[in-house]
Structures are given as structure tokens and as C-alpha cells.
């Protein structure tokens with residue numbers, strides 16, 4: 001028997017009134033694969049993520065995790081099955097330190113002592129040990145984003161969805177974020193939505209392009225960035241390939 005992919009969607013579709021935001025998407029992700037998902041504004045990327053995490057229910061089609069149908073499952077059930085997400089909405093406690101935030105996130109699943117060990121491990125992995133005792137509200141934008149990624153890691157997901165992790169970062173922060181993602185990808189699968197093409201080039205292997213809710217092309221990064229259809233959909237929207 002062949003092993004099913006880590007994640008698979010078939011004919012995944014959602015309509016809002018007259019708008020088909022995600023339109024018959026067949027998508028497949030292998031264990032520990034890193035996939036970049038790009039597309040112009042309104043292409044359906046965030047909505048696709050919401051369908052994967054159970055925040056939205058599909059109008060049609062299915063989402064399967066290791067072959068098990070999770071379409072229609074509740075967000076906390078999907079999280080428990082190993083899907084973590086970092087959205088663009090902040091999800092950390094500003095008045096607490098970096099290590100306290102990581103500990104609280106780890107404590108959902110673990111004993112206090114184990115949560116401390118896990119928080120320590122994440123501090124090391126994300127190279128945040130130097131700012132462990134700082135309040136999150138006092139940190140630079142990039143550092144806060146890394147703490148947010150850390151709180152997702154504290155849930156020990158097998159699949160991590162990152163929605164625009166490099167948005168608003170300086171060039172140095174973008175480079176470090178790329179390194180962190182590649183480090184995380186040694187053990188875990190990720191889907192990364194991003195508009196910053198320099199960042200995409202730093203991390204991408206296979207890129208899926210969404211346009212008007214459908215998959216326009218899915219290829220290696222070099223092929224995608226040279227594809228005239230991709231250039232067309234981004235025309236005037238700042239694709240710096």
C-alpha cells in the first residue's frame with residue numbers, strides 16, 4: 001500500500017455569494033515538503049488556508065490529512081491533528097516575555113516541566129535565547145514575528161502554514177526568516193504564502209500559483225518566475241523576478 005500524502009485537497013471549492021474564492025483546487029503536499037503559495041491580491045490564498053485549518057467549510061471538495069478526511073472538522077480538532085498556522089493577526093501576549101509566551105503555548109499539550117524544556121529548545125532553534133527575558137511588546141517587528149513562529153512550533157505541528165511571514169521586515173530580517181524556515185523544514189512540512197519574491201527565491205523549491213481561486217501553475221521556482229502567465233497576472237503589481 002502506498003503512503004498517502006501528508007496533505008491533499010481535491011476539488012476544494014468555496015463560494016461567497018457570487019464569488020468563487022477557491023475554485024476546484026487539487027493540491028498535494030508530501031511529508032516534510034516546503035511549498036510556497038503565491039498569487040496576486042484576492043487570488044484566494046488566505047481563504048485556502050482557512051479551508052485547511054477549519055475556519056471555513058468548503059462548498060465542495062475535500063481536505064485530507066494523511067488520507068483522513070478533515071473537511072468540516074473544527075479548527076481545534078485540526079490543530080490537534082498537527083496543523084499549525086501563523087496568520088497575519090498577532091497571537092502573542094505583549095506584556096509577557098518571549099520565554100513565557102513560548103511556555104504558555106507549549107503548556108497546552110504538556111506538563112509544566114516539559115513545556116519549559118520545549119520552550120528552551122525552541123528558543124535555541126529560533127536563536128532567540130538572547131531576548132528570552134524581554135517583553136514581547138518591546139521587541140522589533142521581525143523579532144515579534146519569530147516569537148509568533150515559535151508559539152506555532154510549541155504546538156509541535158507536522159504541517160505549518162505561514163501567511164506572509166516576511167511582511168514588513170527589513171532585508172536582514174527577511175534573510176534570517178528564510179534561514180529559520182529552512183531550519184524548521186528539516187523536520188516539518190510548511191506552506192508559505194508570501195508576496196516578497198526575493199524571499200520566495202531564498203526558500204522555494206516548488207511554487208504553486210493561485211489566480212482567481214484556481215491553480216495557474218505549479219512548478220519549480222525558476223520555471224514559475226519565468227512563466228509569461230505568472231508575469232501577466234502580476235502585471236503592474238510589482239513582481240520583481
Ligand SMILES: Nc1ncnc2c1ncn2[C@@H]1O[C@H](COP(=O)(O)OP(=O)(O)OP(=O)(O)O)[C@@H](O)[C@H]1O
Nearest residue numbers: 016019020021039040041042043044045046047048
Ligand atoms: N468572508 C468573505 N466573504 C466574501 N468574500 C470573501 C470572503 N473572504 C474572502 N472573500 C473574497 O475571496 C477572494 C479571495 O480572497 P483572499 O483573501 O483569500 O485572497 P488572498 O489571495 O489571500 O489576497 P491577499 O494577497 O490580498 O491577502 C477575494 O475576492 C475576496 O474578496
